[in-house]
Each structure stands twice: as structure tokens, then as C-alpha cells.
Amino acid sequence: MSAPASHVKHPSHAAEASPPGPGAGGTGTLLARRPPQISGSTVPKELVHRHNPAEVMLTGWERRGGDSFGLTARWPRFHRLFADVNGCHDPLIAAETIRQAGSLLLHAEYEVPFGHQFVMWNLSVSTWRGPLAVWTTPADIDLAVTCHDVKRRGKALLGLRYEAVLRRDGEVVAHGGAAVSCVSPAAYRRLRAPQLDGAGPPLPLTSPVAPHEVGRTSPTDVVLSPTGQRGHWLLRVDTHHPVLFEHPVDHVPGMMLLEAARQATISTLGYTAPPSEVTGEFSRYAELHRPCLIEARRLPRRGVEESVLVTGEQDGENVFRSVVTLPPAGG
Template sequence: MTDGALSYARTVDRSLTHRAAVSECFLTDTRRTGERTFRVAAQPPRAHLYYSDHVTDARTVPSYDPLLVLEIFRQCCILASHEYLAAPADSSFVFDRGTLEVLDPEALRVGELPAAVTVEGEFTDVRERAGRPCGATVDVRASVDGRAAATMRLAFRWIPRRSMRQLRTRARAALALAPRRAHPLVNRLAPAEVGRELSANVVLGRVTVSSAPEVVAQVVVDRGHPALFDHYVDHIPGAVMFEALRQTATTAARELCGLDVAPQELELTGCDVTFLRFGEFELPTDCRARVADGADGRPVLDLALEQEGDVLATARVTLARKDRALRERGDRGTGDIVVTDARPRLLSAA
């Protein structure tokens, strides 16, 4: 299958996307289209240990995970930086902010054949050090089989890996990391509580709901997860943070907005995240969520990832009820969210 000059025959060199496993590299080709514009071809997997693990039934048409689209966008930024901005091969990439918007959830429905994803990208800002590019802001737009699906703006930078190791060594030396006190893996929620089938894909432990009202969730970091930890890193990766934000937002939407829906009936349609500092494996990580100002009962949550009072990232997550799920259940309503009086509770662990 081709899309103009783009090929979907094989993946690009996985090193250009900073993936260790070939199966975790989703990009298949790229072309420069202008001084600061480019196109990338991608083929998302129709079945994946992590991205496809969502509770479904025989009436539900599966969808490509919005976080899979986000990962394709992330890989596009790294690939384009290496290919078109001469980012050195030994660079470590640090993402500072990302704003994802799903334009059409129906465009993400999984079809009978592998999807052809085309990403249009533009470097809207390129930062330099000593006359060489060292960071950028990129606007990307993904179409699935020709249908506009999602957009994202990402701001990031890259530095030599040796410099990154030195920075991380100094930063970690300033922290009291012993004794280790991270949240244990055994406290994960039951998978159904977050719309998952597999316990391995649950990243939340004990969840409490306060009278603030606020949801506070323990973040479980499983370094043995083959997708979330595709390669060695010395800090909590962004993929784990995004999943923790989504699972916490879904939980908070049901607890704080009083949504009478199952977790799998809510899908992520927007996510605006700012990363502030690295997360350490040795420290307990918590995710806090409140209903955003002006949400008026809609599932829009403001969240913060924290380690012992230090904020790692802040985010605003927008959720929507799946229209297809409503139609297949035979609901006669318009698809609006129903707000009820929800009672705070302590969620169960698996």
C-alpha cells in the first residue's frame, strides 16, 4: 500500500524512533515536503499487548488507542529531528509539553485491514545552541485512511546522552532516594476498574476520594512492562505518566462528575500536559485530579503527578462518552453525559 511517495512496506530504522523492539516502531516512511514541513507514514498495530487491551464485548467495534496515536506523533518528532534537523544519533530527547486533540473518534475505529496513517508535520519553532538546532516545537496532524483523526503540538529538546547522564547523576544525588519507598506492584486496582482486561496494564494502586472533592491515586510503575518500558531509562517514562493521567481522569470522571458509565465507555479526546521534572523510581508517585473550572459537569479534569510534594507534571484531560457504545446499547438519548449524585468511595485492588 502506498500514499503518494510514502511506503507502508516496512518500518523505518527503529533507532530513528528510539525504540528497542522493531514491533514497537510504528513508522514506515518519511519525506520532506518543505523547508520545515514533512510527511510520515505509519501503520498502527490492530492487536497490541498494551494499546489494544481495553474491555470490549461482541457489540463493540475496537478503536485505535488515542495514546497509540500520541506515540506515533512522538516517534514522528524524533524521526524528523534526526532526519531534517540533524539531531545527533546519540541524543536524548526531553519532551516539555504536549497538547493532543482527537478530531474524530470514528476515524480511529479498527477496520478489516491494517490502517494507513499519514502524519503531516511542521516545525513551527526551532531552537539553537551554538548555531545548531537543539530543540523544536512541532505541529502534527494524523489522518487514518484519508480521514482526519487527531492533531498534536509537541515542544521538546535534545542533548547528548553523556550530558544527560551527568545531569541526571547530579539531580539524583540531591534527592534522598534511600530507602526505596515506591508504591508496590501488588496494590494495583482490579483491571475492570480502569477498563482494562490485563492487570499488567493497570498503573494505579490505591485510590481515595476526598471531600475537597479530589481523587488521589497511587501510580504503580512496573519496569518489567515490555511496551511502557521498551528500552532502559533511569526515570519514569512519559508513556507511564500519560497512562496514569488517563486512568486517574477516567476514575475521577466517574467519582467526581457522577457519571453512571463503565470505565470503557469513556474515551480520551484531549490531553494538554506540561512536564516539569523527572520522576524517580525510588519515590512514591501520586496522581491528583479535580474537576476543571468551568467544566459544568462535563468530564474535563485538571491533574497533577507528584512525588512527595514535588510536581512532576500537570495536565488537563478531556473525556467523552463513546457514541457507538450508546447506539449499540439502544439508548434513546442524545449522548449527553448524565450527572448523578456520586458517593465518594475507596476503589478495590486486585
């Protein structure tokens, strides 16, 4: 995974990173200022909250002025989870790239120390099938990211929202965005203590639905378990999954919830296609030690596309809400 030299522009104040601990952030603080990286490498994995360098999509970034930034990414031809969908790169790899962009900018440009947690309230992505096509080489992606509603208390960043436009060879392949809050380690402990103190281990791993019903080839990648009721599933949480749980966390990752929404949509509509749009709103943490019920409902058709509303509920309270839109079958 590499990028042309012109795509690797790192500000000299990017931070040296210490390894992240449980949760979205890491341990330690921002350390010495880091010189520009050597061309051909990805950004430091700690900046995007990954442990495995192979899961880092971003290859470089630069500030373009104010709260506008240019970033570069590279999508592999083959990925362990974000696999080829009908000859296209998986649109959820675009969602993960947008997530990583926010994490990088918060640390490297807005100077949020490692150890702080990022609470993502929403994440959305829309894609275009043509530019998503898998070619014989990895896909080099340029991102234009603009941050809005930047909130601070003194010098400390409280949160922001950001929008991203992703291009491949100058053609728009995706756009989306997210809203993120920053939480100090002490505040995070207070926030999570009521749920985590005495919570016990994660639930035992439940049986998957048939992979072909949810657009998967391996049961390992299935995140839904049958309930016997149509349109309802239990979230299947495999804390040893090499991508969804590639580092320890104390809650279900948001990307897993979006994958659950995608799988529930495919099961509901009865066919597999790369989603043209995925939106996710996260209202509370999905806990590892409590069952999470997933429910899907087909929405009225808009044009030729089909949309499904997917919700997650835990202990009678909403955890997340997602709308997934697919192009027509065979379209």
C-alpha cells in the same frame, strides 16, 4: 506492518543507527548515510527510540520544504497496550505516533546525534471518534508535521516545537504536537547526577487497583495503586512492562504518565471511552526510586464532554499536569 510504496519515501540522508542506551536517546553518533528503505517496512527502530520493532508506528517520511514534512504510519488492529476502546483505536496510539514523529525528524532531518537525550516538555493530542474506528485491516495514517521555533547554537539543534495533523483516507483523525529540547550526553549526566547518584533501585512494585475501575482488563496494565483516599493514587511503576518500559530508562516515561492520567480520569468519571483530548505538561523528571502521588479533580463540564485535571507530585514538587477529556458516557 507495511505501507504502500507511495507512502515510503525516505531521504537518502537518513542515518544508520546504533542501539540506544538508557534514557530517551542512544549511544554512538550518526553514521553513514542510509539509502531509501524497501517498501513495506517500518522506519529503523532506533530513530524512534524503540527496541522492539513491533512498537514502531512510522513507516516512512519525506521533507516537503523548509520545516514541513510528510510521514506515514500504520496502526495495528490489536496492540498489547493501546487496545481497542469501545471499537476505536486507542487515542494514545496517536499520541505515541506524534512522539515518534518528533524523534525521527530530530535525528534524520535535524541531524541530532544518537546519544543525545530528548527532553519533552509537553505533548497533546485531540482525536475524532469516527475515523478512529477499528476496521478489518490495520489503519494507514498520513501525518503532516510542521516544526516551529527551531533553536540552534551554531550547527547544533537546541530544540523545537512541532505540530502534526493525522489523516486516515484523507479524513482528519487526530492533531497534536509537542515541544522538545535536545541535551548532549555530558549535559545530561550533569543534569541527572543529583537525582541518580546513590539513588538505589526502583521502588518495589505496588498492588494495582481493580482493572475494570480504570478501563483495563489486565492488572499488568494498571499503573495506579490505591491509597485509601478518593481521587488519590500512587503511581504503580512496573519497570518490566513490555511496552511502557520496552527499553531501559532512568526515569518514568512520559507516555506512562499520560496513561496514568487516562486511568485516573476513567476512575474519576466512572466510565470508559476513548479520550477526545489529552494534554500533558512535564515540569521535571519522575524518578523511579521515589513515590509519585497522582491526584485527579473533575473540571466544570464544557458542553457534553467531561474533563479531569490530573497531576503528579513527587517529594512535594509537581512532576506533570494533564487534562483528559472524554465524550459523554454512551455517546
